Amino acid sequence: MLYRQSQKIFSIIIFSVLLTAFILFPLPAQAAERLQETGEKIVVVIDPGHGGENRGTIENNHEEKFMTMVTAQAMYEELCLYDNIEVYLTRTADIDMSIEDRVQYAAEKEADFLFSLHYNASESHALFGTEVWVSAFAPYNGYGYQFGYEFLTAMREKGLFVRGIKTRLNDKGTDYYGINRYAVDLGIPSVIVEHCHVDEERDEGYCATDEQLVEFGRADATAVAKYFGLKSSSLGVDYSSHQLTDASSSSVLPITLKDDTEPDICQITIKEADYENGLLSLIVNAADYDSPLLYYDYSLDGGVTYSRREVWPDCDALTGAYSDTFTLNLQIPSGTKPTVAVRAYNMFDLFLESNYYQSPEAFAAKTEIPASSENTETDSNEQENQINKKDLAESVLSENVAEEQEVSLLTFLEICLVIVILIFIILLVSQLIAYHSKKRHRLQRRNDAGSRRDQHR
Numbered sequence: 001m002l003y004r005q006s007q008k009i010f011s012i013i014i015f016s017v018l019l020t021a022f023i024l025f026p027l028p029a030q031a032a033e034r035l036q037e038t039g040e041k042i043v044v045v046i047d048p049g050h051g052g053e054n055r056g057t058i059e060n061n062h063e064e065k066f067m068t069m070v071t072a073q074a075m076y077e078e079l080c081l082y083d084n085i086e087v088y089l090t091r092t093a094d095i096d097m098s099i100e101d102r103v104q105y106a107a108e109k110e111a112d113f114l115f116s117l118h119y120n121a122s123e124s125h126a127l128f129g130t131e132v133w134v135s136a137f138a139p140y141n142g143y144g145y146q147f148g149y150e151f152l153t154a155m156r157e158k159g160l161f162v163r164g165i166k167t168r169l170n171d172k173g174t175d176y177y178g179i180n181r182y183a184v185d186l187g188i189p190s191v192i193v194e195h196c197h198v199d200e201e202r203d204e205g206y207c208a209t210d211e212q213l214v215e216f217g218r219a220d221a222t223a224v225a226k227y228f229g230l231k232s233s234s235l236g237v238d239y240s241s242h243q244l245t246d247a248s249s250s251s252v253l254p255i256t257l258k259d260d261t262e263p264d265i266c267q268i269t270i271k272e273a274d275y276e277n278g279l280l281s282l283i284v285n286a287a288d289y290d291s292p293l294l295y296y297d298y299s300l301d302g303g304v305t306y307s308r309r310e311v312w313p314d315c316d317a318l319t320g321a322y323s324d325t326f327t328l329n330l331q332i333p334s335g336t337k338p339t340v341a342v343r344a345y346n347m348f349d350l351f352l353e354s355n356y357y358q359s360p361e362a363f364a365a366k367t368e369i370p371a372s373s374e375n376t377e378t379d380s381n382e383q384e385n386q387i388n389k390k391d392l393a394e395s396v397l398s399e400n401v402a403e404e405q406e407v408s409l410l411t412f413l414e415i416c417l418v419i420v421i422l423i424f425i426i427l428l429v430s431q432l433i434a435y436h437s438k439k440r441h442r443l444q445r446r447n448d449a450g451s452r453r454d455q456h457r
Protein backbone atom coordinates (compact mmCIF):
# COMPACT_ATOMS: atom_id res chain seq x y z
CA MET A 1 0.00 0.00 0.00
CA LEU A 2 2.69 2.43 1.06
CA TYR A 3 4.73 1.32 -1.93
CA ARG A 4 1.87 2.11 -4.33
CA GLN A 5 1.33 5.52 -2.69
CA SER A 6 4.98 6.49 -2.96
CA GLN A 7 4.99 5.29 -6.57
CA LYS A 8 2.06 7.64 -7.26
CA ILE A 9 3.82 10.56 -5.56
CA PHE A 10 7.00 9.82 -7.44
CA SER A 11 5.26 9.79 -10.82
CA ILE A 12 3.49 13.09 -10.00
CA ILE A 13 6.82 14.68 -9.09
CA ILE A 14 8.41 13.40 -12.30
CA PHE A 15 5.47 14.72 -14.33
CA SER A 16 5.71 18.15 -12.65
CA VAL A 17 9.47 18.35 -13.23
CA LEU A 18 9.04 17.40 -16.89
CA LEU A 19 6.24 19.93 -17.32
CA THR A 20 8.36 22.67 -15.74
CA ALA A 21 11.39 21.74 -17.86
CA PHE A 22 9.25 21.75 -21.00
CA ILE A 23 7.89 25.22 -20.26
CA LEU A 24 11.23 26.66 -19.16
CA PHE A 25 13.24 25.16 -22.00
CA PRO A 26 11.05 24.82 -25.09
CA LEU A 27 12.31 22.51 -27.82
CA PRO A 28 14.32 24.16 -30.63
CA ALA A 29 12.97 24.26 -34.20
CA GLN A 30 12.56 20.71 -35.40
CA ALA A 31 15.13 19.28 -37.76
CA ALA A 32 13.79 17.25 -40.65
CA GLU A 33 14.59 15.41 -43.85
CA ARG A 34 14.52 17.17 -47.20
CA LEU A 35 10.99 17.12 -48.63
CA GLN A 36 12.21 17.04 -52.22
CA GLU A 37 13.22 13.68 -53.61
CA THR A 38 16.02 13.58 -56.17
CA GLY A 39 18.09 11.09 -58.09
CA GLU A 40 21.70 10.31 -57.27
CA LYS A 41 22.98 13.19 -59.39
CA ILE A 42 21.82 16.74 -58.61
CA VAL A 43 21.22 19.19 -61.46
CA VAL A 44 21.28 22.86 -60.48
CA VAL A 45 20.52 25.79 -62.80
CA ILE A 46 21.66 29.24 -61.68
CA ASP A 47 19.97 32.27 -63.21
CA PRO A 48 21.81 35.61 -63.01
CA GLY A 49 18.80 37.98 -62.92
CA HIS A 50 18.24 40.55 -65.70
CA GLY A 51 20.71 41.20 -68.56
CA GLY A 52 20.90 43.17 -71.83
CA GLU A 53 18.32 45.95 -72.00
CA ASN A 54 16.89 44.76 -68.72
CA ARG A 55 19.42 46.30 -66.36
CA GLY A 56 17.58 45.61 -63.11
CA THR A 57 18.23 47.91 -60.17
CA ILE A 58 20.41 50.91 -60.96
CA GLU A 59 21.25 52.74 -57.75
CA ASN A 60 24.39 54.20 -56.14
CA ASN A 61 26.57 53.23 -59.15
CA HIS A 62 25.37 49.64 -58.87
CA GLU A 63 23.85 47.86 -61.85
CA GLU A 64 22.00 44.71 -60.91
CA LYS A 65 22.55 42.75 -64.17
CA PHE A 66 26.33 42.87 -63.60
CA MET A 67 26.12 42.21 -59.86
CA THR A 68 24.01 39.07 -60.36
CA MET A 69 26.54 37.80 -62.93
CA VAL A 70 29.50 38.14 -60.53
CA THR A 71 27.56 36.33 -57.80
CA ALA A 72 26.23 33.64 -60.17
CA GLN A 73 29.72 32.88 -61.56
CA ALA A 74 31.08 32.49 -58.00
CA MET A 75 28.14 30.28 -57.03
CA TYR A 76 28.73 28.18 -60.18
CA GLU A 77 32.46 27.73 -59.50
CA GLU A 78 31.90 26.82 -55.86
CA LEU A 79 29.09 24.34 -56.61
CA CYS A 80 31.24 22.63 -59.28
CA LEU A 81 33.61 21.63 -56.46
CA TYR A 82 30.96 19.28 -55.01
CA ASP A 83 30.52 15.61 -55.95
CA ASN A 84 27.55 14.28 -57.94
CA ILE A 85 26.38 17.63 -59.23
CA GLU A 86 25.83 19.23 -62.63
CA VAL A 87 25.66 23.03 -62.66
CA TYR A 88 24.45 25.35 -65.44
CA LEU A 89 24.02 29.10 -65.89
CA THR A 90 21.01 30.45 -67.84
CA ARG A 91 23.24 33.17 -69.30
CA THR A 92 26.97 33.85 -69.27
CA ALA A 93 26.88 37.08 -71.31
CA ASP A 94 25.12 40.42 -70.96
CA ILE A 95 22.13 39.45 -73.10
CA ASP A 96 18.38 39.85 -73.02
CA MET A 97 16.60 36.70 -71.96
CA SER A 98 12.92 36.30 -71.21
CA ILE A 99 11.77 34.73 -67.96
CA GLU A 100 10.06 31.93 -69.94
CA ASP A 101 13.35 31.15 -71.72
CA ARG A 102 15.23 30.96 -68.42
CA VAL A 103 12.74 28.44 -67.02
CA GLN A 104 12.63 26.58 -70.36
CA TYR A 105 16.43 26.26 -70.21
CA ALA A 106 16.17 24.78 -66.71
CA ALA A 107 13.56 22.31 -67.99
CA GLU A 108 15.83 21.22 -70.86
CA LYS A 109 18.62 20.53 -68.37
CA GLU A 110 16.15 18.56 -66.22
CA ALA A 111 17.01 20.81 -63.29
CA ASP A 112 16.34 19.69 -59.75
CA PHE A 113 16.28 23.35 -58.75
CA LEU A 114 16.38 26.79 -60.40
CA PHE A 115 17.98 29.59 -58.38
CA SER A 116 17.31 33.09 -59.68
CA LEU A 117 19.78 35.59 -58.20
CA HIS A 118 18.94 39.26 -57.60
CA TYR A 119 19.86 42.42 -55.71
CA ASN A 120 17.13 44.67 -54.40
CA ALA A 121 16.25 48.36 -54.11
CA SER A 122 13.09 50.07 -52.91
CA GLU A 123 11.28 53.12 -54.23
CA SER A 124 11.46 54.79 -50.82
CA HIS A 125 15.13 53.73 -50.36
CA ALA A 126 14.06 52.92 -46.80
CA LEU A 127 14.18 49.11 -46.91
CA PHE A 128 17.14 46.98 -45.90
CA GLY A 129 17.65 43.25 -45.48
CA THR A 130 17.63 39.96 -47.34
CA GLU A 131 14.71 37.78 -48.49
CA VAL A 132 13.68 34.76 -50.54
CA TRP A 133 10.55 34.55 -52.72
CA VAL A 134 9.08 31.09 -53.12
CA SER A 135 6.07 29.65 -54.90
CA ALA A 136 2.87 29.74 -52.85
CA PHE A 137 1.97 26.22 -53.97
CA ALA A 138 2.79 22.85 -52.47
CA PRO A 139 5.10 21.06 -52.68
CA TYR A 140 7.25 23.90 -54.13
CA ASN A 141 6.64 26.23 -51.17
CA GLY A 142 8.03 23.54 -48.85
CA TYR A 143 11.15 23.04 -51.00
CA GLY A 144 11.65 26.81 -51.22
CA TYR A 145 11.13 27.13 -47.50
CA GLN A 146 13.72 24.50 -46.62
CA PHE A 147 16.31 26.10 -48.93
CA GLY A 148 15.36 29.67 -47.86
CA TYR A 149 15.85 28.77 -44.21
CA GLU A 150 19.42 27.57 -44.90
CA PHE A 151 20.25 30.63 -46.97
CA LEU A 152 18.71 33.24 -44.66
CA THR A 153 20.24 31.71 -41.54
CA ALA A 154 23.67 32.13 -43.18
CA MET A 155 22.82 35.71 -44.15
CA ARG A 156 21.78 36.48 -40.58
CA GLU A 157 25.12 35.13 -39.33
CA LYS A 158 26.78 37.49 -41.81
CA GLY A 159 24.93 40.39 -40.16
CA LEU A 160 22.15 41.06 -42.64
CA PHE A 161 18.58 41.68 -41.52
CA VAL A 162 16.27 38.80 -42.50
CA ARG A 163 13.05 39.87 -44.25
CA GLY A 164 11.74 36.33 -44.57
CA ILE A 165 10.62 33.58 -46.93
CA LYS A 166 7.72 35.07 -48.83
CA THR A 167 5.04 34.40 -51.41
CA ARG A 168 3.01 36.75 -53.53
CA LEU A 169 0.04 36.05 -55.77
CA ASN A 170 -1.26 37.93 -58.82
CA ASP A 171 -4.91 38.74 -59.64
CA LYS A 172 -5.37 35.30 -61.21
CA GLY A 173 -4.36 33.60 -57.98
CA THR A 174 -1.09 32.19 -59.36
CA ASP A 175 2.46 33.17 -58.35
CA TYR A 176 3.14 36.87 -58.93
CA TYR A 177 6.80 36.42 -59.91
CA GLY A 178 7.24 34.89 -63.38
CA ILE A 179 10.21 32.68 -62.54
CA ASN A 180 8.27 30.87 -59.81
CA ARG A 181 5.04 30.81 -61.88
CA TYR A 182 6.59 29.24 -65.01
CA ALA A 183 8.75 26.92 -62.93
CA VAL A 184 5.65 25.55 -61.18
CA ASP A 185 4.03 25.07 -64.61
CA LEU A 186 7.00 22.96 -65.71
CA GLY A 187 7.35 21.18 -62.37
CA ILE A 188 10.70 22.70 -61.42
CA PRO A 189 11.41 23.81 -57.83
CA SER A 190 12.61 27.43 -57.85
CA VAL A 191 13.37 30.43 -55.66
CA ILE A 192 14.20 34.10 -56.16
CA VAL A 193 17.07 35.17 -53.93
CA GLU A 194 17.15 38.91 -53.14
CA HIS A 195 20.54 39.19 -51.47
CA CYS A 196 20.25 42.72 -50.04
CA HIS A 197 19.23 46.31 -50.82
CA VAL A 198 21.86 48.24 -52.77
CA ASP A 199 20.25 51.63 -52.01
CA GLU A 200 20.26 51.57 -48.19
CA GLU A 201 23.25 52.45 -46.01
CA ARG A 202 22.91 49.42 -43.72
CA ASP A 203 23.03 46.97 -46.65
CA GLU A 204 25.31 48.81 -49.05
CA GLY A 205 28.40 47.85 -47.10
CA TYR A 206 27.70 44.19 -47.91
CA CYS A 207 27.59 44.56 -51.69
CA ALA A 208 29.95 47.44 -52.50
CA THR A 209 32.83 45.43 -53.99
CA ASP A 210 33.15 42.51 -56.42
CA GLU A 211 34.79 40.45 -53.63
CA GLN A 212 31.61 40.88 -51.58
CA LEU A 213 29.46 39.80 -54.54
CA VAL A 214 31.69 36.71 -54.85
CA GLU A 215 31.20 36.03 -51.13
CA PHE A 216 27.43 36.05 -51.68
CA GLY A 217 27.86 33.51 -54.48
CA ARG A 218 29.87 31.19 -52.25
CA ALA A 219 27.27 31.52 -49.50
CA ASP A 220 24.53 30.68 -52.04
CA ALA A 221 26.49 27.57 -53.05
CA THR A 222 26.93 26.47 -49.43
CA ALA A 223 23.20 26.86 -48.79
CA VAL A 224 22.51 24.69 -51.88
CA ALA A 225 25.06 22.10 -50.71
CA LYS A 226 23.39 21.94 -47.30
CA TYR A 227 19.95 21.73 -48.88
CA PHE A 228 20.92 18.77 -51.09
CA GLY A 229 23.27 17.21 -48.48
CA LEU A 230 26.26 17.41 -50.84
CA LYS A 231 29.87 16.36 -50.23
CA SER A 232 33.06 17.91 -51.53
CA SER A 233 36.40 16.18 -51.16
CA SER A 234 38.27 19.21 -52.56
CA LEU A 235 36.57 21.58 -50.08
CA GLY A 236 36.75 18.97 -47.32
CA VAL A 237 33.07 19.30 -46.37
CA ASP A 238 30.29 16.77 -46.04
CA TYR A 239 26.68 17.89 -45.59
CA SER A 240 25.20 14.43 -46.20
CA SER A 241 23.85 14.24 -42.64
CA HIS A 242 22.84 17.91 -42.50
CA GLN A 243 19.30 18.24 -41.13
CA LEU A 244 16.97 20.81 -42.69
CA THR A 245 14.28 22.75 -40.91
CA ASP A 246 10.85 21.16 -40.59
CA ALA A 247 8.67 22.15 -43.52
CA SER A 248 5.53 20.17 -42.86
CA SER A 249 2.39 21.98 -43.96
CA SER A 250 1.65 23.14 -40.41
CA SER A 251 4.98 24.95 -40.07
CA VAL A 252 5.30 26.27 -43.63
CA LEU A 253 1.82 27.53 -44.34
CA PRO A 254 1.58 30.28 -41.73
CA ILE A 255 4.93 31.67 -42.84
CA THR A 256 4.52 31.41 -46.59
CA LEU A 257 0.97 32.77 -46.50
CA LYS A 258 0.72 36.13 -48.18
CA ASP A 259 -0.42 39.17 -46.21
CA ASP A 260 -1.97 42.02 -48.18
CA THR A 261 -3.48 43.91 -45.25
CA GLU A 262 -1.69 46.44 -43.06
CA PRO A 263 -0.99 45.72 -39.35
CA ASP A 264 -4.06 45.56 -37.14
CA ILE A 265 -2.99 47.62 -34.12
CA CYS A 266 -0.50 50.45 -33.57
CA GLN A 267 -0.91 52.67 -30.51
CA ILE A 268 1.42 54.93 -28.55
CA THR A 269 1.03 56.15 -24.97
CA ILE A 270 3.24 58.45 -22.94
CA LYS A 271 5.45 56.80 -20.35
CA GLU A 272 7.72 59.62 -19.26
CA ALA A 273 8.72 63.11 -20.37
CA ASP A 274 11.94 64.73 -19.14
CA TYR A 275 11.49 68.24 -20.47
CA GLU A 276 14.78 69.49 -19.03
CA ASN A 277 16.94 66.84 -20.70
CA GLY A 278 14.84 66.55 -23.84
CA LEU A 279 13.92 62.89 -23.33
CA LEU A 280 10.55 61.41 -24.21
CA SER A 281 9.61 57.77 -23.53
CA LEU A 282 6.60 56.24 -25.24
CA ILE A 283 5.06 52.81 -25.03
CA VAL A 284 4.39 51.34 -28.46
CA ASN A 285 1.69 48.68 -28.69
CA ALA A 286 1.22 46.98 -32.05
CA ALA A 287 0.12 43.75 -33.69
CA ASP A 288 -0.44 42.16 -37.06
CA TYR A 289 -2.45 38.94 -37.02
CA ASP A 290 -1.20 37.75 -40.44
CA SER A 291 2.56 38.37 -40.55
CA PRO A 292 5.25 39.59 -38.13
CA LEU A 293 6.15 43.26 -37.66
CA LEU A 294 9.66 43.95 -38.99
CA TYR A 295 10.27 47.71 -38.90
CA TYR A 296 9.08 50.93 -37.30
CA ASP A 297 9.75 54.61 -37.87
CA TYR A 298 8.57 57.69 -36.00
CA SER A 299 7.61 61.28 -36.67
CA LEU A 300 8.14 64.25 -34.36
CA ASP A 301 6.20 66.68 -36.56
CA GLY A 302 2.76 65.12 -36.73
CA GLY A 303 3.46 62.71 -39.58
CA VAL A 304 5.01 65.23 -42.01
CA THR A 305 8.49 63.69 -41.91
CA TYR A 306 9.60 60.33 -40.55
CA SER A 307 12.84 58.92 -39.15
CA ARG A 308 14.73 56.25 -41.02
CA ARG A 309 13.32 52.77 -40.56
CA GLU A 310 14.47 50.72 -37.57
CA VAL A 311 14.29 47.00 -36.85
CA TRP A 312 11.21 46.09 -34.82
CA PRO A 313 12.33 44.79 -31.37
CA ASP A 314 12.72 41.00 -31.15
CA CYS A 315 11.32 40.36 -34.61
CA ASP A 316 12.23 37.14 -36.40
CA ALA A 317 10.82 36.73 -39.88
CA LEU A 318 11.74 33.00 -39.84
CA THR A 319 9.67 32.17 -36.76
CA GLY A 320 7.09 34.97 -37.01
CA ALA A 321 8.03 36.32 -33.56
CA TYR A 322 8.06 39.99 -32.52
CA SER A 323 7.47 42.08 -29.39
CA ASP A 324 3.94 43.47 -29.29
CA THR A 325 4.99 46.11 -26.74
CA PHE A 326 8.19 48.11 -26.40
CA THR A 327 9.44 51.38 -24.96
CA LEU A 328 10.61 53.94 -27.51
CA ASN A 329 13.04 56.48 -26.06
CA LEU A 330 13.31 59.66 -28.12
CA GLN A 331 15.68 62.61 -27.93
CA ILE A 332 13.55 65.69 -28.61
CA PRO A 333 15.26 68.68 -30.28
CA SER A 334 15.52 71.59 -27.88
CA GLY A 335 12.81 74.23 -27.98
CA THR A 336 10.31 72.03 -29.82
CA LYS A 337 6.86 70.81 -28.84
CA PRO A 338 6.64 67.52 -30.74
CA THR A 339 3.60 65.73 -32.10
CA VAL A 340 4.76 62.11 -32.20
CA ALA A 341 3.47 59.24 -34.32
CA VAL A 342 4.90 55.75 -34.93
CA ARG A 343 4.38 53.52 -37.96
CA ALA A 344 4.51 49.73 -37.67
CA TYR A 345 5.52 47.78 -40.81
CA ASN A 346 4.71 44.12 -41.42
CA MET A 347 6.67 41.49 -43.36
CA PHE A 348 5.15 42.76 -46.61
CA ASP A 349 6.13 46.41 -45.98
CA LEU A 350 2.56 47.52 -45.28
CA PHE A 351 2.27 49.94 -42.40
CA LEU A 352 -0.21 51.28 -39.88
CA GLU A 353 0.27 54.74 -38.38
CA SER A 354 -0.39 55.16 -34.65
CA ASN A 355 -2.44 57.80 -32.88
CA TYR A 356 -0.64 61.14 -32.37
CA TYR A 357 0.91 62.10 -29.06
CA GLN A 358 0.90 65.89 -28.69
CA SER A 359 3.41 67.11 -26.10
CA PRO A 360 1.70 69.58 -23.71
CA GLU A 361 4.85 71.68 -23.42
CA ALA A 362 8.08 72.44 -25.22
CA PHE A 363 11.29 70.58 -24.37
CA ALA A 364 13.90 72.91 -22.89
CA ALA A 365 16.94 74.11 -24.81
CA LYS A 366 19.72 71.77 -23.75
CA THR A 367 22.76 73.28 -25.45
CA GLU A 368 23.55 76.82 -26.54
CA ILE A 369 23.83 77.57 -30.22
CA PRO A 370 27.53 78.02 -31.14
CA ALA A 371 28.50 81.69 -31.21
CA SER A 372 30.11 81.56 -34.60
CA SER A 373 30.00 79.15 -37.50
CA GLU A 374 32.34 79.89 -40.36
CA ASN A 375 31.97 76.72 -42.37
CA THR A 376 28.26 76.01 -42.46
CA GLU A 377 28.64 72.93 -44.66
CA THR A 378 30.87 71.11 -42.19
CA ASP A 379 28.55 72.11 -39.37
CA SER A 380 25.49 70.71 -41.04
CA ASN A 381 27.41 67.52 -41.84
CA GLU A 382 28.45 67.22 -38.24
CA GLN A 383 24.89 67.79 -37.13
CA GLU A 384 23.72 65.06 -39.45
CA ASN A 385 26.35 62.72 -38.08
CA GLN A 386 25.23 63.51 -34.57
CA ILE A 387 21.61 62.88 -35.45
CA ASN A 388 22.53 59.54 -37.01
CA LYS A 389 24.47 58.53 -33.94
CA LYS A 390 21.58 59.64 -31.78
CA ASP A 391 19.16 57.59 -33.88
CA LEU A 392 21.38 54.58 -33.46
CA ALA A 393 21.57 55.10 -29.69
CA GLU A 394 17.81 55.47 -29.54
CA SER A 395 17.11 52.32 -31.45
CA VAL A 396 19.59 50.35 -29.38
CA LEU A 397 18.05 51.77 -26.21
CA SER A 398 14.51 50.97 -27.24
CA GLU A 399 15.44 47.42 -28.18
CA ASN A 400 17.21 46.86 -24.89
CA VAL A 401 14.25 48.12 -22.91
CA ALA A 402 11.86 45.89 -24.82
CA GLU A 403 14.12 42.91 -24.35
CA GLU A 404 14.54 43.55 -20.63
CA GLN A 405 10.80 43.91 -20.13
CA GLU A 406 10.09 40.68 -21.96
CA VAL A 407 12.83 38.75 -20.17
CA SER A 408 11.71 39.93 -16.72
CA LEU A 409 8.06 39.08 -17.48
CA LEU A 410 9.06 35.64 -18.69
CA THR A 411 11.21 35.04 -15.61
CA PHE A 412 8.35 36.18 -13.38
CA LEU A 413 5.92 33.80 -15.07
CA GLU A 414 8.41 30.95 -14.81
CA ILE A 415 8.90 31.57 -11.07
CA CYS A 416 5.10 31.70 -10.59
CA LEU A 417 4.72 28.39 -12.37
CA VAL A 418 7.42 26.71 -10.30
CA ILE A 419 5.81 28.00 -7.06
CA VAL A 420 2.36 26.76 -8.13
CA ILE A 421 3.76 23.32 -8.97
CA LEU A 422 5.65 23.14 -5.66
CA ILE A 423 2.54 24.13 -3.67
CA PHE A 424 0.55 21.51 -5.58
CA ILE A 425 3.12 18.82 -4.78
CA ILE A 426 3.31 19.81 -1.07
CA LEU A 427 -0.51 19.79 -0.77
CA LEU A 428 -0.75 16.43 -2.47
CA VAL A 429 1.96 14.84 -0.35
CA SER A 430 0.48 16.19 2.91
CA GLN A 431 -2.99 14.94 1.87
CA LEU A 432 -1.61 11.49 1.17
CA ILE A 433 0.30 11.40 4.45
CA ALA A 434 -2.79 12.54 6.37
CA TYR A 435 -4.93 9.94 4.62
CA HIS A 436 -2.40 7.26 5.31
CA SER A 437 -1.97 8.05 9.02
CA LYS A 438 -5.77 8.28 9.48
CA LYS A 439 -6.09 4.85 7.93
CA ARG A 440 -3.36 3.49 10.18
CA HIS A 441 -5.12 4.89 13.27
CA ARG A 442 -8.42 3.35 12.22
CA LEU A 443 -6.70 0.01 11.66
CA GLN A 444 -5.00 0.36 15.06
CA ARG A 445 -8.34 1.15 16.77
CA ARG A 446 -10.02 -1.81 15.06
CA ASN A 447 -7.18 -4.08 16.16
CA ASP A 448 -7.45 -2.75 19.72
CA ALA A 449 -11.24 -3.27 19.70
CA GLY A 450 -10.75 -6.79 18.34
CA SER A 451 -8.28 -7.74 21.09
CA ARG A 452 -10.64 -6.22 23.72
CA ARG A 453 -13.52 -8.36 22.30
CA ASP A 454 -11.21 -11.35 22.51
CA GLN A 455 -10.60 -10.57 26.15
CA HIS A 456 -14.37 -10.39 26.80
CA ARG A 457 -14.90 -13.80 25.29
Ligand SMILES: [Zn+2]
Binds near residue numbers: 049056117119
Ligand atom coordinates in the same frame (compact mmCIF):
# COMPACT_ATOMS: atom_id res chain seq x y z
ZN1 LIG B 1 16.22 41.87 -59.87
